[in-house]
Amino acid sequence: MATNEDLFKKIISHSKEYGYVFPSSEIYDGLSAVYDYGPFGVELKNNIKEFWWKSMVQYHENIVGLDSAIFMHPTVWKASGHVDAFSDPMIDNKDSKKRYRADVLVEDNVQKIEDKIQKEVEKARQRFGETFDEQMYRTTNPRVMENQAKIDTIKKRFYASLEKNDLADVKALIEELGIVCPVSGTKNWTDVRQFNLMFSTQMGSVNEDANEIFLRPETAQGIFVNFLNVQKSARMKIPFGIAQIGKAFRNEIVARQFLFRMREFEQMEMQFFVKPGEELEWFSYWKQERMKWHLSLGIPAEKYRFHDHDKLAHYANAATDIEFEFPIGFKEIEGIHSRTDFDLSAHQKFSGRKIQYFDQEKNEGFVPYVVETSIGLDRTFLAVLSNAYREEKLEDGSERVVLSLPAILAPIKVAILPLIKKDGLPEKAREIMDVLKYRYRCFYEEKDTIGRRYRRMDALGTPYGITIDHQTLQDNTVTIRDRDTMLQERIPVDGISEILGKKIAPIS
Ligand code: ATP
16 A cells, blocks of 8 residues: 655644644653644544544433543453553564564565555456456456465464464564565564563552552553443443543554554543344444444545454454554554453453343343444544645645644634734624634634735634625625635624534534
């Protein structure tokens, strides 16, 4: 898949210049894979959270919210399997001293072969035109079949080695595939080792009875340990869900992809509790629902795809990723997993408490099964931002950078712009803003020419601009300018709020 490093760099620098995202502790040269959200970034992030929360909690009677603490009892992470198994296989190149995830090296290699197949398929599609039968071609063309067989062999061996924790074989596979370090270009690899991704710290005074505790690597466990509290206090009946938005921390091995892979990030997760046996039906329900949500952000469907897992985690009986085409290629933005009763049963065992749902009709208790939807807030932010970023050449030959953010998510909804800084126009503009600001996030600006102010608002992603001119003083009308079309229309001051309300309504 084509990557676009150049575009990615532009988006990163645009985010900084326009107050969306800053490197953490920048005056000390930053902290690797940690970022701060600036004045407009925090607004966009909050709007995404609200959009998700509403679609989950407000629009579903059977989903309720939770905000559990980041610190949890250390046994939680024993029960969940994170202490023993939340690790990635890592490998170092001895020449460049760069560290990689062994699984990513192998997967990238597989991707290259897949790209070759795809190229071949596209060529054939052009050659055969409308009569082209892709399935038939894939199963009969010798070159494609040979490459597909290669992929299958690599995957089979790789997943089997990981399963057995046979890290020597993972290294052997990397060597046999001839994978080189992208920096040094050599195959001088260290052995593969497992690296646990959880951050730990001490709770209590350091010497006496200090306990090692972890910064949560996912928000889900806070939901599982509160299952009974929530179910009982909110009187929930199965099937029902618990949603949560919060920080998660992972000491990622390779973290150099801006908001895509951070060491401190935010997740928006929902665990949906169902009767055993019904989980696969709910899994496919949530798969479709979540894709609809992504499309409701106004991002074209071809930017998304499902990636069903070949290798299931030990706790899952079905899993898929929704992938988004970031400037760095198609990558996971959300995971949907059918987690069986793994988590609740494990907590039942480790805590010694009964964690069950009582079925009134059958007069018996059972441990519910769980379907999880887990989306990265920061990755969604990056998806929205990279989809919105555009460089346009205008008819008059000039250029503009515009962030075509969906109005519902835009940090600032409307710019209030007096045409000039005198003749009573600023006063009139302030008067209008004083009414609008209680309903919409407004931005007042009177400095610079109106053209420059429009450009700045375009680059910031503000969908509408209200311009107050001399005519406003005569007939109480203003112009409203659309960021994307740049068209302006004249509307009465009294109608601004309602007109904006209609324009900003969520995409359905
Ligand atoms: P990956 O394979 O990319 O490491 P994952 O499969 O480990 O991701 P999950 O554990 O399923 O991810 O987490 C759910 C979601 O949380 C992901 O789809 C992603 O959007 C987000 N996420 C996970 N790790 C990070 C990270 N380091 N930085 C930003 N977002 C993340």
